[in-house]
Amino acid sequence: MTTASHQLADIPGLVRCETHSVPDILARATGMTRTAYPHEEVYGDYCTIQQYIDCPPEDVFDYLSDINTLDEYSVSTRAFEPAGEPGLFVGWDTLAENTRIYMRIEPNREALTLDYHCAWDQGEELWMIYLFRIVPAEQVLGKPGSVVLWTNCHHPNYDKNPYPELSPDPERIWVGDLWPLFYAGHRIELENLKRILEYRSGRGLPLAVAPGPEAAA
Amino acid sequence: MTTASHQLADIPGLVRCETHSVPDILARATGMTRTAYPHEEVYGDYCTIQQYIDCPPEDVFDYLSDINTLDEYSVSTRAFEPAGEPGLFVGWDTLAENTRIYMRIEPNREALTLDYHCAWDQGEELWMIYLFRIVPAEQVLGKPGSVVLWTNCHHPNYDKNPYPELSPDPERIWVGDLWPLFYAGHRIELENLKRILEYRSGRGLPLAVAPGPEAAA
Numbered sequence: 001m002t003t004a005s006h007q008l009a010d011i012p013g014l015v016r017c018e019t020h021s022v023p024d025i026l027a028r029a030t031g032m033t034r035t036a037y038p039h040e041e042v043y044g045d046y047c048t049i050q051q052y053i054d055c056p057p058e059d060v061f062d063y064l065s066d067i068n069t070l071d072e073y074s075v076s077t078r079a080f081e082p083a084g085e086p087g088l089f090v091g092w093d094t095l096a097e098n099t100r101i102y103m104r105i106e107p108n109r110e111a112l113t114l115d116y117h118c119a120w121d122q123g124e125e126l127w128m129i130y131l132f133r134i135v136p137a138e139q140v141l142g143k144p145g146s147v148v149l150w151t152n153c154h155h156p157n158y159d160k161n162p163y164p165e166l167s168p169d170p171e172r173i174w175v176g177d178l179w180p181l182f183y184a185g186h187r188i189e190l191e192n193l194k195r196i197l198e199y200r201s202g203r204g205l206p207l208a209v210a211p212g213p214e215a216a217a
Numbered sequence: 218m219t220t221a222s223h224q225l226a227d228i229p230g231l232v233r234c235e236t237h238s239v240p241d242i243l244a245r246a247t248g249m250t251r252t253a254y255p256h257e258e259v260y261g262d263y264c265t266i267q268q269y270i271d272c273p274p275e276d277v278f279d280y281l282s283d284i285n286t287l288d289e290y291s292v293s294t295r296a297f298e299p300a301g302e303p304g305l306f307v308g309w310d311t312l313a314e315n316t317r318i319y320m321r322i323e324p325n326r327e328a329l330t331l332d333y334h335c336a337w338d339q340g341e342e343l344w345m346i347y348l349f350r351i352v353p354a355e356q357v358l359g360k361p362g363s364v365v366l367w368t369n370c371h372h373p374n375y376d377k378n379p380y381p382e383l384s385p386d387p388e389r390i391w392v393g394d395l396w397p398l399f400y401a402g403h404r405i406e407l408e409n410l411k412r413i414l415e416y417r418s419g420r421g422l423p424l425a426v427a428p429g430p431e432a433a434a
Contacts, residue, residue: 007426014409016409017293025293025312028405030398033401036254036255076239095239110327111330117356141370153364156359184250188242
């Protein structure tokens with residue numbers, strides 16, 4: 001059927017309708033489908049979670065693009081302020097003692113993707129990347145609102161701090177020690193995000209609360 | 218600590234370092250982390266899979282943006298051709314008898330996102346959306362190559378064919394009956410993609426094989 005089939009013959013292991021019958025393919029897929037999957041298998045190499053939020057996609061994008069909103073929906077990162085270099089911010093990660101977190105937000109409004117590039121202790125190499133994508137729920141679920149996709153990838157630096165000399169305390173926990181809790185921790189934060197945005201969006205309140213000098217006083 | 222904290226007090230259920238101690242937060246996350254998760258919990262509402270491919274991100278993007286490559290890496294969709302309207306294609310889904318699949322590819326080269334908007338039987342309402350995002354592995358895994366993120370969302374039309382009158386046969390399986398197999402089926406296809414691209418990329422071969430008139434003959 002396909003014109004290119006003969007050029008695939010050298011590549012081992014392909015499963016295609018030319019080489020496997022439909023019943024074979026369905027049997028294979030059924031065999032790979034299990035009642036349950038171990039944590040390490042689902043969240044070991046990549047940690048992706050998803051959430052429906054009853055709030056317009058552009059509003060979710062704007063909220064997440066504003067670094068000040070981490071003060072609200074994140075569990076532990078607080079008080080980001082400009083770190084000198086344009087676009088670079090530094091705040092605190094209260095999960096650990098005296099720990100600075102550096103961050104740069106890379107948004108793409110057209111694609112509704114938005115990534116936090118960050119790292120503990122230093123802002124030169126932002127290797128800890130939080131990948132977000134906001135999808136119009138009208139398209140994918142047939143209803144208004146947004147689907148937020150959030151992925152982290154298991155970078156080797158999670159397993160070994162590349163700059164141990166920058167730690168404020170040699171006994172301090174390393175962010176990568178928490179990788180097994182990323183699934184649950186990010187679920188908590190995505191639930192925070194949903195609660196905040198749906199509360200405000202549903203009541204017609206402003207979504208982002210920009211800290212002003214008087215509020216900080 | 219945060220300037221906005223007092224404005225969050227009315228929103229129930231938030232878990233934040235101002236209201237929960239770090240040990241409390243870690244205990245909560247640990248409690249949500251389980252040895253294993255049921256299939257329905259992980260892949261019931263959303264089906265996301267990920268794969269590392271040792272091939273440059275732009276090349277993976279180009280390959281997936283070319284509708285002809287579905288002939289190679291997909292298990293069952295074949296022979297797409299223009300369907301009249303610009304950007305709309307129609308092919309066959311060999312998982313079911315005499316079943317046409319319509320598709321429009323929506324790529325965003327800057328963001329490296331790329332979505333297949335498709336549907337069985339008709340091309341007016343392309344509700345079945347395959348969301349792809351290609352991430353440079355250098356950024357997220359510290360090595361060359363690509364990470365492919367692939368998400369489908371459980372649109373209600375999977376549960377009920379919105380146009381049963383367009384089915385070529387009232388007894389035909391509906392695409393949504395296969396939703397429980399999407400995790401496994403998409404894993405097979407992503408493995409095909411990896412094998413094809415790594416085979417060719419590793420040998421310096423052209424990645425996409427465009428069907429020409431002579432090949433089709």
